Amino acid sequence: MSLIPIAVAVLVAYGIINWAVNLRYHVNEAKRSGLPYVVTPCSPFWLPWQVSHKLWVPIIKLFPKSWWDGWLEIMIPNFAYRTRHEWFDKLGESFLLASPGRLVMMTDNAETIRTITLKREQFPKWTAVYSILRQFGENVLTTEGSIWRMHRKVTSASFNERNAALVFREAIAQTQGMLRMWTGPTGTRTEPLKSLQRDTMKLALNIISYVGFGMRLLWPGEAHAAGTDPKIVKYGSHEPSDGHQLSFTDTMEILLHYLLLLLIIPRWILRLIPSEKVKKAVLSYDEYVSYMNELLDEKIEEARKGEHAEGMDLMGQLAKSCFGTDNKDATLTREEIIGNAFIMFVAGHETTANAIHFTIIYLATHPEAQRRMQKDIDDILGNQDPKDWDYDSLINPMTASMIGAAMYETLRLVPAVSEIPKKISPDADESFVMDGTRYVIPKDTGISLVTVSTHVNPRYWPTRPSKITPGKSNILDYDPTRWFQTKEKQDGQGSEVVAGADSEDFGGFQGSDINAQLFKPERGSYIPFSDGARSCLGRRIAVVEIIAALAVIFRSYSIELAVDEWATQEQVDKMSRDERARVYKKAQDKSLWTVGQASSRLTLNLHDGMHVPVRIAKRGEEKFVDWVDKE
Known part of the structure; x- marks a missing residue:
């Protein structure tokens, strides 16, 4: 047997x-x-x-x-x-x-x-x-304890107000490049934009590539000026550099598109799959590692010569702290530097791109909010050329206006991640107090801080009757004006002091994520960037980038939902105002439904080809958003 x-x-x-x-x-x-x-x-x-x-x-x-x-x-x-x-x-x-x-x-x-x-x-x-x-490689996101402290110390040095100002300027320049692509060479584009998500991804990638790594990536139709540093040309060219099969731009776009596949399935298995898409994904991985090693070698050489590149230069800062002549402390390995660079690329572009993408969609879906934001842009910025905008004098008024409120409201409803993972230390049970009752949680218990639920917990947020769902509050609706309801939900807040809280300075931006003139949620109820020592290092950079991009776009243009699914442009031109309102309502309903289909992979976003088509129009030439939903 x-x-x-x-x-x-x-x-x-x-x-x-x-x-x-x-x-x-x-x-x-x-x-x-x-x-x-x-x-x-x-x-x-x-x-x-x-x-x-x-x-x-x-x-x-x-x-x-x-x-x-x-x-x-x-x-x-x-x-x-x-x-x-x-x-x-x-x-x-x-x-x-x-x-x-x-x-x-x-x-x-x-x-x-x-x-x-x-x-x-x-x-x-x-x-x-x-x-x-x-x-x-191990990085600031995947480590804990003393190893995390070392990663945090090395990576946090570049996240300061001086570099936030640089991000502000670069976001302005790159957003202008995106607008030129959107409007076409004549500036009169009429067909709908179906690539909004991809374009905002490229926008954020271009910004972090330059301010963080010294790479000047180009928009279609752009070229480097004569005499540009060959190192900048190498990474920004539309053509592969010597020894490469893909340009750096193509490498990043392909890598990020197939990232989940590359992270979950071992590469030795992927190399056995006879699929052109899989082969392209694996090639992008190999090319990325090669480019990053070349960039690191360049930064190590600069560090040893005492040179310093323009911008935040995250890779240069890591190289200097680890390979510089005056370095005496325990430092990161090459693999860890490249691991941190990867996290900075992903966290530094995908999260901000998502916020810009969804804010544009929400503003097109809610024309009243778009009009109010444009009024604030006009009042604060006037007729100044964006290249002359001064960070120090403008950033606070901009974040305290409808520009900031629109961004904060997007991050409330569609934060970059839907859940933030924590755990109980494996050494001992831990207790916490909730609403006056103490609970004891067993050691090594996993914890999920459910961001997308906390952000709509009605006990923490000012609300009004919903204009979308009769008989309900607007807690689930996009309403940036709630951030101007500064008296509500604040008077009854208890103490936010936590006994035994961390007192050590772990580096990075120390200020509030929300402008002091706006509604201040109870601490812990609004965590798009997490909170405490493990909060997002680049949260100030992200806020500045989003604010600048929105101001540039809506200063001269309006964004409308494309209604092509229900009517042609010629048919719209012949419609009465009531007929236009009805067709736009269909687009609004479809837009809200589509946003509701977002899902988390690495970040909360639209996947599998889902998108909200929009149309860009010069201000004064709109067909819908200059009057729809006007009370």
Whole structure:
């Protein structure tokens, strides 16, 4: 008799028993915490489930609804963006998911969130969630403890107000380049823009490439001036440089397009797949590593000569701190420098690009907000040429205006990430107080700060009756004017002091993310850049970049939703105002539906070809947004 069936049966039995024992243990731990909990067959953060859930969900739904109704929805990736505050409204603002693999606490409570973010040692980063981002080397996002301190110290030096001013100037110049591409050589483009997401990605990539790495990337139709430094030409050229098969621009665009594929599947497997797209993706990976090593060699040489490139020069700063002649401290390896450069490229362009992209869509969908923002632009900037805009005198008035409010509202509804992963230290249980009650969470419990739910938790935000959903508040609606409701929701806020909070200066921008003249949410209720020591290093840079880009675009132009799905331009020209309003309402409804389909991969964005087509019009030549929704 073969022993194989017996061995298989023993392994299966062991797996089932182990699953049941671990599940029971975690359920008991959840009960001990005092928090509400939901029992799930596996953790929603388990990678095999995330990859294969589309296969299993239809099968699970074949069983009686009572078997899965209380847990399945919460297991599906992006549940929080789809359901917002609903699950927290049912279960409480902090609750646990108990599975055989581990406990995970979900929270959208501001008091809990600020305790977690301001006590880094007790609630460290859940770095296992970021393991795929170690492909190019350990970095400031994937490390913790003393190693993270070293990464943070080295990378934070470039994030200061002087460099924010440089970002402001470069964002102006690059946005003007994007506008030239949009309007065409004659400046009279009439066809809809279907590449808004891709174009804002390129805009942000061009900005971070120059101010962060000294690379001047070009828009289509542009060329480097005669006499430009060959190093700048090398990375900015539309043609591959010597020894390369792709230009640096093409390398980055392809790499970022296929990034999730490259991060999840080992490259040795990808190299075996006979697909031209996969081959192109692998080539972009190899080319990126080659370009980054060449750039690092150049920066090391500059550091040893005592030279310094213009701009933030993130790579140069890393090279100087690690290979400079006056360096005496423990430093990063080559691989870690390239790993940090990769994170700066991704975090430095995709998050800001998403904010610009969605803000443009929201303003086209809400013409009243667009008109008010343009009035503020006119009042603050007048007829000044954008190249003459002065950062020091303008940035505060701009962020305190409808420009800033529009940006803050976009980041409230569509933050870069829908959830921020933390965990309980593996050394000991931790407690926190929520609404006067103390809860004890077992050691090594995973934590998800659910950004997209916290940002619409009605206890923290000023609201009005919704103009979109009768009988509801506008908590889920895009309404930048809520940021001018400075008296509401603030008088009743309790103390925001966290006992035992981090007091060490970990570098980076130390000011508030929100202009002091606008509504100030309770700390912990608005975390588009996280908070505390692990908050986004480049948050000030991101705010400045977004503000500058929006001001340049809407100073001379308006953005309208394209209505081509329902009417041609010729038909629109012949319509009455009521007919135009009806057709634009269809475009508005479709736009809001499309934004609602966003999902998180690396960041929260539209995927799989989904887009909102828009049309650019010179101010004064609009067909819709100069009057639609006017009260």
